[in-house]
Amino acid sequence: MGENILGIKKTVKIGIIDCNNFYVSCERVFNPISVGKPTVVLSNNDGCVIARSQEAKKYGIKMGEPFFSKREFMEQKDFCIYSSNYNLYGDMSDRVMNVIRKYTNTIEVYSIDECFVDFSDTPDDELEDKMNQIRDEVKRQVGIPVSIGVGPNKTLAKLTSYLAKKTISYSGVCSYWSSKEFQKKLLDVKIDEVWGIGRKWSDKLNIYGYDTVGKFIGMDDNIIKKWTNINGLKTKMEILGMYCHPIENKIKQKKVLASTRSFGSDVNSFDQICEAMHYYIERGVKRLTDAHITPSSATIFLSGNRYKDNHHSSVYITFNRQTKDIKEIWSQVYVHLRELYDDEKVYKKCGIIFNKLFPEDIEQINLFEQEFIEIEAPKNEIKMWAMRQDYLSKKYTSSWDEIPVIRF
DNA sequence: TCTGGGGTCCTAGGACCC
């Protein structure tokens, strides 16, 4: 190997390792009864489907489908249904990544269920062995099945992985260089399947007939730039074999941290909004503390049901100093929340987004620091806003009380 | 009456990702 279909020399080998149906696979490790049965995992509030087993996909259950519209069908077909259990998934994700780290020094954890790795130093004739080893060891040690695609850049690694999954003979690992036939097939992939081309852009491209990878790379650069932005053009360049998106080996400093939730039911009381907002602040501060960062400003927002009365209001708050103190944050948030809240409206969601995050050892001095008037925290007793989780599995890996017990 | 040009910074909105 060495050249791709367009005659460009290969210089790097980027792998994408992603967990198959990740949330479903996590549930199955601890609930083997679900293996072989159609299985889904639901979003917060048991709102919509966010993960599906192969069996569920065969029944036509779509990603993002509202649960209520398919609930009866799923019960009839004896589906296994789970509320999302992020404690479990986060922990399983760490375990998967740690196994992969034994095989490579260059890894970018791209999301909870996938990572990019650099295989450039692996000789061509050892690559497939190595990919198989990783896949087997993750399965053996963590119990999660993964797929691996490798190509000259991230976009082509993703495309390789996508196409391989659609191919029956595929056994979990696949290389861009495995055959010229394979590379030709990439040109027929629908444009909306390409990493970096989302719904809005693919709609526009489809209207003008640029509906496949092959047609997209034939487009004029300036047109692409005009219809999308610089990243759309980078996507074309990567499909042509250029290397535009390097692997981010270091953990990136977060720029914002959001803590928000939809309510379990509609809310039209200020006291309940306060309870919810205070709770989200507590959760957000916990995550700020874990990440060793401190905010100096935040945006709070209140919004209605986006499928009914789609109202939204927000306010940007600069704290009197950089702070992680819940009382201090609450006292400043409360004043603005009071102003934002409208008695006439019904709310479905609220939250806080912390901005201007600094590492906790760097203190930003504010010359005009003011004292704050402390506002009492709301009493947590109504909880109409609390989210629904009717199908929650246990914290098998992160709570001593819920560790699975094996009986002989 | 006529009303520059170039630069930075900030924000809102909209696209993308999982």
Add this chain to the structure above:
DNA sequence: TCTGGGGTCCTAGGACCC
């Protein structure tokens, strides 16, 4: 009845400066 949450980045436009 019931429709997720948490991110990043780009661009346009306004404020402000000289």
